[in-house]
Amino acid sequence: MTRLVFAVLFAFQAVLAPLQAQTLSVVADEWPPFSGEALPNGGLSLDVISAVLRRAGYDVDTQVVPWARVIDGAQTGEFDIVGSLFEDAELQTFLSYSDPFFSTDVRLVQRKGDSHSFTTVDELRPFSIAVGDGFVYEADFDRADYLNKVVVTTTLQGVQMVAHGRVDLTLDSVDVIRHAITHDDPALADRVEFAPGVLVSQTLHMGVRHDLEGSTQIIADFNRVLGEMRDDGSLDALLAVHASRLIPE
Amino acid sequence: MIKQYFRDQLGFRLVLASLLIGSLLSVFSTGIQLVASYNSQRAEATGVLDQIETTMSETLELALWTFDFDQVNIILDGIASNAAVTHLDLSSVTGHRWTRGVASETPLQRIYDLKHTPSTGQVQHLGTLRVELSLEAVVDRVWAQFWVTLLTNLVKAYVAAIALLYIVHRMISRHMHTIAEHVDGSSVATPSTELHLDRATRTKTDDLDRIVRAVTAYEGRVRKTLNTLQTEIAERVKSEQDAREALSVRSTFIGTMSHEVRTPLNSILGFLHLIETGKEVPERQRHYANVASRAARQLHNQLSNVLDMSRLDSNAVTISTRPTDIRRLAAQWQETTAAAVHFHQKDIDVTLDLEADLDAEYELDGARLTQIITNLTDNAAKFTTKGEIRIGVRRAPKQPDNGIGTCLEISVADTGPGIAEEDAARIFDRFSQIDEGLSRSHGGTGLGLAISLEMAQLMGAELRLASDERDGFACEFLLTLHCNVRLDSDHAAS
Ligand SMILES: Nc1ncnc2c1ncn2[C@@H]1O[C@H](COP(=O)(O)OP(=O)(O)OP(=O)(O)O)[C@@H](O)[C@H]1O
Numbered sequence A: 001m002t003r004l005v006f007a008v009l010f011a012f013q014a015v016l017a018p019l020q021a022q023t024l025s026v027v028a029d030e031w032p033p034f035s036g037e038a039l040p041n042g043g044l045s046l047d048v049i050s051a052v053l054r055r056a057g058y059d060v061d062t063q064v065v066p067w068a069r070v071i072d073g074a075q076t077g078e079f080d081i082v083g084s085l086f087e088d089a090e091l092q093t094f095l096s097y098s099d100p101f102f103s104t105d106v107r108l109v110q111r112k113g114d115s116h117s118f119t120t121v122d123e124l125r126p127f128s129i130a131v132g133d134g135f136v137y138e139a140d141f142d143r144a145d146y147l148n149k150v151v152v153t154t155t156l157q158g159v160q161m162v163a164h165g166r167v168d169l170t171l172d173s174v175d176v177i178r179h180a181i182t183h184d185d186p187a188l189a190d191r192v193e194f195a196p197g198v199l200v201s202q203t204l205h206m207g208v209r210h211d212l213e214g215s216t217q218i219i220a221d222f223n224r225v226l227g228e229m230r231d232d233g234s235l236d237a238l239l240a241v242h243a244s245r246l247i248p249e
Numbered sequence B: 001m002i003k004q005y006f007r008d009q010l011g012f013r014l015v016l017a018s019l020l021i022g023s024l025l026s027v028f029s030t031g032i033q034l035v036a037s038y039n040s041q042r043a044e045a046t047g048v049l050d051q052i053e054t055t056m057s058e059t060l061e062l063a064l065w066t067f068d069f070d071q072v073n074i075i076l077d078g079i080a081s082n083a084a085v086t087h088l089d090l091s092s093v094t095g096h097r098w099t100r101g102v103a104s105e106t107p108l109q110r111i112y113d114l115k116h117t118p119s120t121g122q123v124q125h126l127g128t129l130r131v132e133l134s135l136e137a138v139v140d141r142v143w144a145q146f147w148v149t150l151l152t153n154l155v156k157a158y159v160a161a162i163a164l165l166y167i168v169h170r171m172i173s174r175h176m177h178t179i180a181e182h183v184d185g186s187s188v189a190t191p192s193t194e195l196h197l198d199r200a201t202r203t204k205t206d207d208l209d210r211i212v213r214a215v216t217a218y219e220g221r222v223r224k225t226l227n228t229l230q231t232e233i234a235e236r237v238k239s240e241q242d243a244r245e246a247l248s249v250r251s252t253f254i255g256t257m258s259h260e261v262r263t264p265l266n267s268i269l270g271f272l273h274l275i276e277t278g279k280e281v282p283e284r285q286r287h288y289a290n291v292a293s294r295a296a297r298q299l300h301n302q303l304s305n306v307l308d309m310s311r312l313d314s315n316a317v318t319i320s321t322r323p324t325d326i327r328r329l330a331a332q333w334q335e336t337t338a339a340a341v342h343f344h345q346k347d348i349d350v351t352l353d354l355e356a357d358l359d360a361e362y363e364l365d366g367a368r369l370t371q372i373i374t375n376l377t378d379n380a381a382k383f384t385t386k387g388e389i390r391i392g393v394r395r396a397p398k399q400p401d402n403g404i405g406t407c408l409e410i411s412v413a414d415t416g417p418g419i420a421e422e423d424a425a426r427i428f429d430r431f432s433q434i435d436e437g438l439s440r441s442h443g444g445t446g447l448g449l450a451i452s453l454e455m456a457q458l459m460g461a462e463l464r465l466a467s468d469e470r471d472g473f474a475c476e477f478l479l480t481l482h483c484n485v486r487l488d489s490d491h492a493a494s
């Protein structure tokens, strides 16, 4: 009798297990408009990632924490998925990247009226450039230790330094720069402008930590559902929510 | 118990003095501590300003330069968290401004010029930070400290004072008390119990031991001296009594003898007088009787003198005053003197010089006064051969200070041989006569002036020989007598 009860219970559990949704903790740093506490649905990245994963049948829990904690938490297993990632080799040592779900240009910002000319990273040598602490811009640029880089904490600081002539240049995703100017210091719009040319066109990805059980499956599910959503137009609808923050040039 | 200590005035004053000094020192030392503490705390507070300069300004400059306003806020909050800092005002050249706290009127402030110094190129001015400090907290703390220190110091002083009170009482005051009681209670006649203090015996003696020893030794000495004195007094009393007895025996003897001699002498004088004045007495016998009568009279005088002297010695002479008409008395003296002059068969004028406005009556002993003056006039009559004897009565030049009564001056002057200056001192001595030869021829015992002087002293008068000779008189005796004026019946009634 007891034996029978255990057998039934075991069978029941075995049937229910695949149906039980896994709760994934998705984390991103404060990087408006891609991710941010005050943004609608946590910003573009977190909105897209959670929508796609939910549609794939996962439970999702999102939060915004400082960048250092993002990296630490992803390595210790505190967080499962990191949103808002540019392509980066170092991060890919412990994170598996999904297909991109958004692309943005990374451009240099100069004081209005300056006419610096450069086409390669090497040609940036004469300039002082404000860069975000630990930010990923473009592989060659990030590696270039010979450049006169001034480390700041936020993109806005870089733009302000350019505006007040403390550095020659700063750089970031055009979306990030526009968002910072528009929301934090509109007066800056009269003092800075994008330097001609695009440093790199970056894509936004989701990264799943390697040691998460079923990480491959999650990425596969994500890529599949993302394709479906791109095809059925629901991705565009979702992006439209954040369109107001992506002010065109 | 404590009450008893407080009643110990010496200890109490000592304690009060120590308390006063203790309190003053407490306030003084607390004041010094206060000043030192204030200075160190002020230095500590102002040290904050240097600390900002050395540790914070660099990061602040970097944060300001990189527009890291979160960091700016963190740094400012850090500075503002210091209790001494009351106000912060940071303004950047980019138009940003941060403030913390409320601005106040304080002399303690520092303005920092924040700048960015790149490795190459120009120094850039970033903004200015003004930091204001208030010492209010420091002052409050120092005051709190002051009161606590003062209170503890005062409590210390009081506790020490009370302890001192106890110690002074135990070690000194109660022993002083014992010594005082001992000295108070010890009578010189009966030796009291030995002075002993209730204290442990020590090998080394202190002042209290010395006092006890001194008191004991002094008592011994006093007792000894007293014994000697007492025996001496007893001896003197006895010898005095012996002397007095001897004197009284002598006086009684002299008195009795004089009386015993005078009675037959009076009958001799009486019978000689009868012979002198008898009708059928032949001239020759009448002359003999006259010589005998003279001798008897001299003998009588001498006896009277001796009798008076012995009565004076045994204090038998008393003075009793009565209202007396001095003019009449003076007239009697003149008569008596004239009789004496007649007796000596000399050609001498006896005059009376009375001051015009003398009062009617004076309170005086007429009999004794007459005795004195008679001695003086007798002498004058005896020693003067020709010329004048003048009796004067007048107010003395010097009257009593209090205005009560009058001082009368009675003088007896004569134109006799006078008295040399060197003899003036001894004529009032008993049995003293200047010119032995002259005196012998006149007879007398040399007692007259001595008796007169003593009697004058008895009635409070002064008898002396006038120092200067006046109006051609060779010798003048002056008696100054103080007596009350007898008022008229009219005056008395009113
Ligand atoms: N008026 C006088 N003139 C000169 N000598 C005087 C006069 N009165 C007193 N003397 C001198 O003073 C002496 C003492 O006088 P005092 O009356 O004491 O004694 P006395 O007259 O000699 O004897 P007594 O009075 O006893 O009969 C006299 O002996 C005389 O030498």
Ligand SMILES: [Mg+2]
Binding pocket: B375, B378, B379, B444, B448, B449
């Ligand atoms: Mg005489």
